[in-house]
Amino acid sequence: MYIVTVTLATLVIIPVLLKIFFPYFWEDVVYLKDLVRILLTFVSRRKRRPLFLAVDRFIEQSALHPNRTFVLFENKSYSYQDADRESNKIANALRAYSRLQAGEAAALFMGNEPTFMFTWLALAKLGCPVAFLNHNIRSKSLLHCFSCCDAKVLIAAVELEDALKEIQPALKEKGVCVFIMTKECSISEFTSFTDKVEFASDSPISRSHRSQITFKSPAVYIYTSGTTGLPKAATVSQTRLLAALAVLASNGVTAGDVIYLNLPMYHTAGFLIGFIGSIETGATIVLRRKFSASQFWDECRKYNITVIQYIGEVLRYLCNTPKKENDQLHKVRLAIGNGLRAEIWREFLNRFGNIQVREFYASTEGNVGFVNYIGKIGAIGRVNPFHKKFFPYALIKYDTEGDEPVRNSKGLCIEASKGETGLLVSKITDIAPFVGYANNQQQTEKKKLRNVFKKGDLYFNSGDLLRIDWENFIYFQDRVGDTFRWKGENVATTEVSDIVTMIDFVEEANVYGVQVPGHEGRIGMAAVTITKGKALDSKKMFSHVASYLPAYAQPRFIRIQNSVEVTGTFKQMKKTLVEEGFNPTLITDPLFFLDDKEKSYIPMTKDIYKAVVSGNSKL
Template identity: 70%
Template sequence: MEIYFISFILASIFILPIALKTFSPYVWMDFLYFGDLLRILVRFVARRRRRPFFFVLDRFLEQTAAHPDKPFVVFEKESYTYTYTDTRSNKIANALQTLPDYKAGDTVALFMGNEPAFVFTWLALAKLGSPVALLNHNIRTKSLLHCFNCCKAKVLIAASELKEAVEDVLPSLMEQGVTVLLMAKHCDTPGIEAFTDKVDEASDTSLPRSLRSHITFNSPAVYIYTSGTTGLPKAAVVNQNRLLTALAILSSNGVLPSDIIYVNLPLYHTAGFLIGFIGSIETGSTIILKRKFSASQFWDDCRKYNVTVVQYIGEVMRYLCSTPKRDNDKDHKVRLAIGNGVRAEVWREFLNRFGNIHVREFYASTEGNVGFVNYVGKIGAIGRVNFLHRNLFPYTLVKYDTERDEPIRDANGLCVEALKGETGLLVSKITDIAPFVGYAQNEEQTERKRLRNVLKKGDLYFNTGDLMRIDKDNFIYFQDRVGDTFRWKGENVATTEVSDILTISDCLEEANVYGVQVPGHEGRIGMAAVTVKKGLQFDGSKLYKHVASYLPSYARPRFIRIQNAVEVTGTFKQMKMKLVEESFDTGRIQDPLYILDDSVKSYTPLTAQVHSSIITGNLKL
């Protein structure tokens, strides 16, 4: 009997792994993920209990003490160690303290592209306990002023190459008494102070912790701007607690201190700032900072700097796959790509062409309270549903009426949960563990993202605005965005913001803005159905000049459709479904169509030949 029992145990030891792999092929990876999740939670709780309070800055200071001479940021031909980064940020902080109209803790707006000074300045402001508004360096005039005013900043620090953009809004800034600093040694514009010379002359002594003694975990750390469902960009508040959790993003995905991370996404965005920059502080890795993404230089840079980890958004992957093939496509040391928004077919092509790179696709949003990681590597999925994650961060998919642009509710007024395999709106319960902080100076938009009475009366959820689907194996897939936002060139475009800009032009009366799909392109490109003011003619050159002065390139409508009247519903909501379906098809549309042409700086007539070139891929947008 004992022999049979031992034989049974031995057989089970051999058979059980095979059975699990056959019937539950992902169970081991689930266990590993649970282990990672628990390790992150334990570390986070331990840091939350430390006194005095432990923030991201303290982790940077730990890393500096641990390996002072290790390169932290490499930019073009220069390398900056952890020690240099620390001392340079001290000089910036000490220079700021000499300014009469600034005091430690004041909110500061940073108007700067990807360069080492961005990193140094943010760390300096962290040492002074100042929240930082990360302004998109592509915005101008009305949008720039709006974003600046959202966070009630008292100081604007701008890169030297953005001097003209600052001068455009300088009268308004001076009227508000804002201190405007330019990262340059000289500036002859009254109202703008050259700041680099002051930094060079400042002391590099460390800043006392008392300067940031007022900070708690609920204090705002940074404001990151996002285009939501309506209006101008909104300042999502990222508090110190959320920033502390962001430390774990790279380390939880297998990034090590020995890794070299290629950061070519904008530092003013969540991906570049939270993942690339803040994530690297936790791991103590080296950042290869690129001014902007370049498909033609991407792999050459990876080879030159021995890059092991890259960031991406869906467009990055597609652009890389669209470059001419080379014999050395697989000659690199990149082992991990982390990001979001890559289509399944592009994912496959990327792996086939560039080799065995582990792709870690994830889902998250700047202001959201739920996220997923595709730790299994299932092509096309954004993550995997599991018991532990769902209990820590309760979420569900609810049925959504795309025509009425609202969740479907039952006779009791509660949302109807989507069945497995059905597409539904992702909503996440707002709890102490998964809070939703909202937007600065914008309670109306904050409230629009709150969804009440979801599964029971009185409950409160965050509305992600994203449609998802969960398959029979519990993988979750992104389907589409809802409402008045579309995504192009990796950026969210708020249709009502673009509509507002169009209708303040000289010749347009109304504008209905929407995103349309283009074969071979990720996301949706901007199109507007417009009406022309009575007695006026459509002027393509004037409209081009107008949108170029108000909107960044990715938000400018590429196609214009002239209509006699903009169609609306019975409740006066602009109708988009039919317009989106007809797209910019010259064969289906009788209305005059125009296309934005940067070469002549005008909107020019869209001909059937041009339409054909776009569809066949001969003309890239």
């Protein structure tokens, strides 16, 4: 009897003690179980012969569930079998009308549509890496991005034909074969492709086309803006793509779920999580050309959406829509994404109901990631010893003024204390490699940090400042360097500066991001000096930035200065400019505001400033 009493008491006491001293014990155990399962699945697939790639998982799913709906788009439905056959037709058309060989890159210049998916599947079946070109970029940036990956073929949507016409002479010089998704091309130098696909065979593509591919081979190139220069092509290897299959499955997504994909597929979130993640689970994708806050919930109800993706701005836009009685009438159970501010997180849950939010941290080229599996509002992840054993990382002390890690007398980095902000670095290993950027060894090396904790070690420099609290939750703090983020896009200040200084009346341009109350990230601002003997032409300035830069990268505010302040090593100083922002009562320099209606930069007034900071002026 005594033993039974003690046993029962122990069974009662242990859960109580765990709740008091280890409140997240069971959640940690479940996460650990999922992590082990993912690693075992990944390892078993790595051992399969012939090589098992992400595209093979799609082929597997289409064989197992041919009639299951794969993608819904503008009231059209495509089954897994439809997608398989369509991708076979595209692949066979490419074999017949191009000289593209396995291992040679192709570029895809297309918005969100099923053809984007089918074309990637086709190229993956042929063993060709694919560069995803942002369909918003033009001219110099477009040509630069295309040139990064040494592509032999460029496949584009018909609505982007004019954008390619601008760079056609350079493409011709490179001997690039340009296919336009249309039955009839208006530009003689380009080749129509839809007609060729229509008459191509849908017979399966032999696995032999992928026989020379290894796990280290590039699978896709996704462009990311760095702190300097034009966008860089981050190389996503076949190993990384294989690992990406687990993203949605590890967050509880199953074949019965319906995923709402309205983020651009040329980005990591849209492609790796929304598309590749859905392939693993066998779920259905509802694809949208672009995000619409006003139609979001109506479409969720229409298509019985159960899983949504977000970047921080997306949920803020939803919270800013007019409230409706049916705000909580939907089937959405999971929201997965990153960049969500704590106050928006709370507001989103209060308004739209009991939705599980899975905030995560990752970067396109990075070799470590975190997920907030607890659901702690504001956190991007949680420290887990098992996770850290396989993917060693640390937060190190960072000198933001000197823009470099703090080192001790031995020249080694110093780990940040609990509660202290530090630079995230992660060890480069076989399991957690850092591939780098295509044809950009200089930028690849800049992301490597040597002699971190001992002489000769090698870490990936994330460029992100994080903080770990006493409960082991991880929080994002800031980014180092010059890149700022607006509308969910990273903007390299030097790229914008290069574009602005192309104007004949601009002598110098110092571009930076400034905060706007109620908005995630920072919006673009440029402090410029005017060329001697010339004056600011507001309409010309507007026309120029609108032609060369996507909307999210256009400087919304212009500040005219007599000279650009630099450091002793001739680096442009931004700190004071960022702190002063765009308030006309604090700044004596002339200020201008980008007005889309006037198609010009207009003088910044106190009324405009009030409208912006109050949220009455839409940015």
